Each structure stands twice: as structure tokens, then as C-alpha cells.
Amino acid sequence: MQRRWAAPLAVLEHGLLQRDVAARALLLAALAGEHLLLIGPPGTAKSELARRLQRLLPGTRYFERLLTRFSVPEELFGPLSLKALEADRYERLTEGYLPDAEVAFLDEVFKANSAILNTLLGLLHERLFDNGSQRIAAPLITLVGATNEPPQDDSLLAFHDRFLLRVPVQPVDDAHFDALLDADTAAAPPASLSLDQLHAVRQAATGVALGDDVRALLRLAREHAARTGQPVSDRRWRQLVALLRVQAASREAPTVSAWDLWLLPFVLAHEPAQVPGWTELFLHRVAEAGPLPMDGLERAVLAFEQQLDIERRAPADAQDDSAGKLALAKAIAGPEAGQSELVRITSERAHRRYSPVHIEARTRQCEELLAQLGELTALVQATADQVLGAAAAHDWLPPSWRAQIESVHHERLQRLHGLRTALQTHRDGFAALPVDATLPPAQPAPVAWTVA
Incomplete structure (x- = not known):
């Protein structure tokens, strides 16, 4: 790992077991300016990863909320401005709220009501927030969403699609349980990233080529999606290619590598149950x-x-009397027949x-x-x-x-x-x-x- 990414990844993973995939996906999401959905039960470090990302970007504004079906827009987008109301304007005070944040974490993200989700759609995709009659640019770098399970309601599919990267996380397995008990609780080693670094990688990504080998693998991935009934939108294919170019640029590579496609399961799988099939495709075709x-x-x-x-x-041929001689040798040797040299020699001749x-x-x-x-x-x-x-x-x-x-x-x-x-x-x-x-x-x- 190049020095500039090894240290940030060490911060994200410090003391966390079996989170190497989530940590890499999160850092790449930030580099590419995309959003990440972490899918798994409570207590699997989903919020901790988001907080660590913010600490990697010192000076960035951070916003975090747990959403419920009773959450109201004011909790995310800010209270109404009383002064604006006096002037017959419907505006919110967004400072310190999601429209003002650069890194954000929304827990139980699909439990919000339609009023919140509809506003989030535009904020996540276009980085724009309608505040009264004004449409303001949001400085959001990446939003990390968390959920116990992917949405089952079709009305949530458009919002679910706004997360380019969707990574399942599970509790630590039995093989790592002892390591979990002894996990390092000391502070993570110091490391930081600047917004200039993020912008430089994105700029370099525009010059990264997509080779014929990768195009062939992407066509194979498209066939796999069609064969398994997993629809992938044109927009998601384009976003995937942009993400692959960012990953290649971060490695200072002039072209996307087939190995960059390890991200396929976390971009193209619609739900965690589909991830193994995409992983198998990569392991078979690339690895x-x-x-x-x-x-x-x-x-x-x-x-x-x-x-x-x-x-x-x-046995020896019928005309050969070796078998009879073997029986006689065993009778002569008695109970110690197995140790008799006479029996060994005769036995060899009996075959x-x-x-x-x-x-x-x-x-x-x-x-x-x-x-x-x-x-x-x-x-x-x-x-x-x-x-x-x-x-x-x-x-x-x-x-x-x-x-x-x-x-x-x-x-x-x-x-x-x-x-x-x-x-x-x-x-x-x-x-x-x-x-x-x-x-x-x-x-x-x-x-x-x-x-x-």
C-alpha cells in the first residue's frame, strides 16, 4: 500500500477486526465523492468508521443522526428561520446541520419518512439543497448510511440507489473471537488527509484509461447481472467506471486494472445475499x-x-507349492510366526x-x-x-x-x-x-x- 493510503487505512481499521473491506470501501468513497451504505446488525462499528473518516479530514464539518419514523426534517436540515418567516420567506438555519456538513452519518437511514427521504435524494445525488427560494450547494464529501437490512419497500429503491457502495458487515466470527477480547483500545496512530488530496485524485482519475481486458470483464459482469435477475442502471455502470478510475488514479496507475474490480460485489449487488455470487465472479475470473x-x-x-x-x-500359481510351504512354516514357528525369518522368506515365495x-x-x-x-x-x-x-x-x-x-x-x-x-x-x-x-x-x- 502506498504510504499516503496505508496510514489512513490504519486509522480506520485500528482495533477493529474483519473490517478491511468496509475501511477500504469507505476511504475510496471519500476519494471518489460517493456515498457508502453499511448493512449489518448493531454493534458492528458502522458509526465508528464514519467518525474515524471525519477525524482523518481535520477541519471538516460532521453531522450524525439516528433516524426513526418520527424524525422530522428540522432534525436533519435545521430549524425554520423566524426572521425569514417574518419576511414571508420559508428558510432553514442550516449551519451545523446536514446541508452544511462535509462528512455525515445517518443511522437506520431507511426509517425516515418520505418528507426527509425526498429531500435527501437531491442532496445526495446533486449536492444541492433547496432552502426556500434558494438552491444552495452542499459541501458534502460523503454520506455514510447504516441499516440492519436493505429496504424491502419499492418506494425506497431510488434512495437505496444513491449509495454507490453497499457493504455488508457482520459480527466478528468465532475464529477471531479471542482477538476481539484482546482488541487494542489505545488511540489510533495519527494520520490525516486534506481536501486537496481528494481533489487531486479525482482530477487524476479523468486521465485514467479503461483497457480492453477490463471492458471484457465489465461485459461479463453485465451478463451475470442479467442472468441472475439483478438490474443495474446505466447510471450505476457509469458511476462504477468513475470509481474504478479513482481507485487506479490513487495507485498512480495509467489504466484501470482487472484487480480494481474487487469492488464489483459492493457496487452491483442489490442486497447482501447477492454479494457471494459477485465475489465468486471476481475470484474465478481475475484471481x-x-x-x-x-x-x-x-x-x-x-x-x-x-x-x-x-x-x-x-497368490502364487496353482502348480507352485509355496502356499503349502507357508502354512508349514507358520506351524513350525508357532505363536511367534509373525517374527520368524523362515515365515517371512516363505511368505514372499507364497505370492x-x-x-x-x-x-x-x-x-x-x-x-x-x-x-x-x-x-x-x-x-x-x-x-x-x-x-x-x-x-x-x-x-x-x-x-x-x-x-x-x-x-x-x-x-x-x-x-x-x-x-x-x-x-x-x-x-x-x-x-x-x-x-x-x-x-x-x-x-x-x-x-x-x-x-x-
Whole structure:
């Protein structure tokens, strides 16, 4: 992460567990001048993130309210001016209220009545506030909304669409519970951003190109939205591209990267239940972390294991009296038969012996599959190196996502290593079968295996 964004992110995340996605989305929203909706139960640091953003922008005016169905416009937009009323003007005193704020947080944002929501629509989208006969410009940088769940009422969909970024947040999971109990409560390290920095990034974003690879991925995203019945407005597609350009500009990159598309789930998903589908699209297409078919390989290695077991257990030919000799040796050795050298030697002779041609054929077939496994492992390793290098180099990819991607590629390589180790063991097992050079040099039927 470049120095200028690492420190602000450290402030946003300090002492908060599993909030790397929300923190990055919030900072990018501020850089792009967009609004963010945090969706999750109480006590998941939604308001704390908004307050920390304001502290990152020293001198900015902050406004915060909890909305209910009984909230009135005066609570958000300011009281009526008595002096203006005396002059037959309907105006509000907006100083210290939402129209005057640069960073704002509205909790339970969808519980407000229509009078408030209708005013918020224009304020969020156009940054304009109608105060009596005047239309004044609002200095709002970003508004953070919070809700326990997305709206179900169709009348709220237009307001819901004003939030370009919509990020689900959940309580800390069981794996991080102990860390939660020991969370650092000390003050966050100092860091700050200036409005000039925000404006500089937005200005630089106008010169960022959208490459053919990203366009192809966006077309794929559009197909996914249509296939899954998730309507995305033209305005949202354009806003998404603008956000991607801001993210690229903040990395001082001349073009949008495919890795910048990690934001897709939080821009295009209409509700939290749809986020995993969009996340999977990114992980499969960009991080190459989709399922790697290995069933055929596993069946092939298992086929060699089973064949080796058959050939090891195969009794000697009927005309060979080794089996009778083994029984006699065990009778002579008595209860300690398992430890008798006589029993061991006789036991080896009681099993079928194979011609050198047979053994060479079995080991050669194992080696052919081992070669294929080696080629596949090299390809998977090269892919992992390329993907993990790109993921580590991306300034904004959340660490939790990076860890998930690393886990997938590591697990693939581990599975392939396990298959190669097992097959090498089977190959050595065939090579160690009892040999009888006097047997006819007949080729055995090949072990049936295919790798799709």
C-alpha cells in the first residue's frame, strides 16, 4: 500500500477486526465523492468508521443522526428561520446541520419518512439543497448510511440507489473471537488527509484509461447481472467506471486494472445475499481461484493403488507349492510366526512373482502419469506465482481477500503434491514386486485411467 493510503487505512481499521473491506470501501468513497451504505446488525462499528473518516479530514464539518419514523426534517436540515418567516420567506438555519456538513452519518437511514427521504435524494445525488427560494450547494464529501437490512419497500429503491457502495458487515466470527477480547483500545496512530488530496485524485482519475481486458470483464459482469435477475442502471455502470478510475488514479496507475474490480460485489449487488455470487465472479475470473478439476487425477492415482494392491496380494500359481510351504512354516514357528525369518522368506515365495517386462510396463505407466502431474504442477505453480504477485502488488485489495486467494492456490499445490507423492509410492511398489526372470515376457493389460 502506498504510504499516503496505508496510514489512513490504519486509522480506520485500528482495533477493529474483519473490517478491511468496509475501511477500504469507505476511504475510496471519500476519494471518489460517493456515498457508502453499511448493512449489518448493531454493534458492528458502522458509526465508528464514519467518525474515524471525519477525524482523518481535520477541519471538516460532521453531522450524525439516528433516524426513526418520527424524525422530522428540522432534525436533519435545521430549524425554520423566524426572521425569514417574518419576511414571508420559508428558510432553514442550516449551519451545523446536514446541508452544511462535509462528512455525515445517518443511522437506520431507511426509517425516515418520505418528507426527509425526498429531500435527501437531491442532496445526495446533486449536492444541492433547496432552502426556500434558494438552491444552495452542499459541501458534502460523503454520506455514510447504516441499516440492519436493505429496504424491502419499492418506494425506497431510488434512495437505496444513491449509495454507490453497499457493504455488508457482520459480527466478528468465532475464529477471531479471542482477538476481539484482546482488541487494542489505545488511540489510533495519527494520520490525516486534506481536501486537496481528494481533489487531486479525482482530477487524476479523468486521465485514467479503461483497457480492453477490463471492458471484457465489465461485459461479463453485465451478463451475470442479467442472468441472475439483478438490474443495474446505466447510471450505476457509469458511476462504477468513475470509481474504478479513482481507485487506479490513487495507485498512480495509467489504466484501470482487472484487480480494481474487487469492488464489483459492493457496487452491483442489490442486497447482501447477492454479494457471494459477485465475489465468486471476481475470484474465478481475475484471481483464477475457481475449482481446479482433479477428480480424474485422483481416480487415476487410485486405480494404480488398487492395481498394486491386487498384484501384491495375488497368490502364487496353482502348480507352485509355496502356499503349502507357508502354512508349514507358520506351524513350525508357532505363536511367534509373525517374527520368524523362515515365515517371512516363505511368505514372499507364497505370492505371485512377475516378469521384468510386467514390472517395467507398470512402472512406465506410472511414470507417464507422473510426468503429466509434473507438467500440471508447474503450470499451477506459475499461475499461483503470477496471481499472488499481482494480488500482493495491488494497493487496495483487502488482506482478507488476499489470504483467501493464497489459500486456494496453496491448497491446489498441496493436493497435486500429495497425488505425486502417492503415485511415486505406487510406482516404487510396482518396482518392488517379486521378480521371476524365467517367466514369459508378457505385457500386462494397462491400468485403465484417463485424465479429463
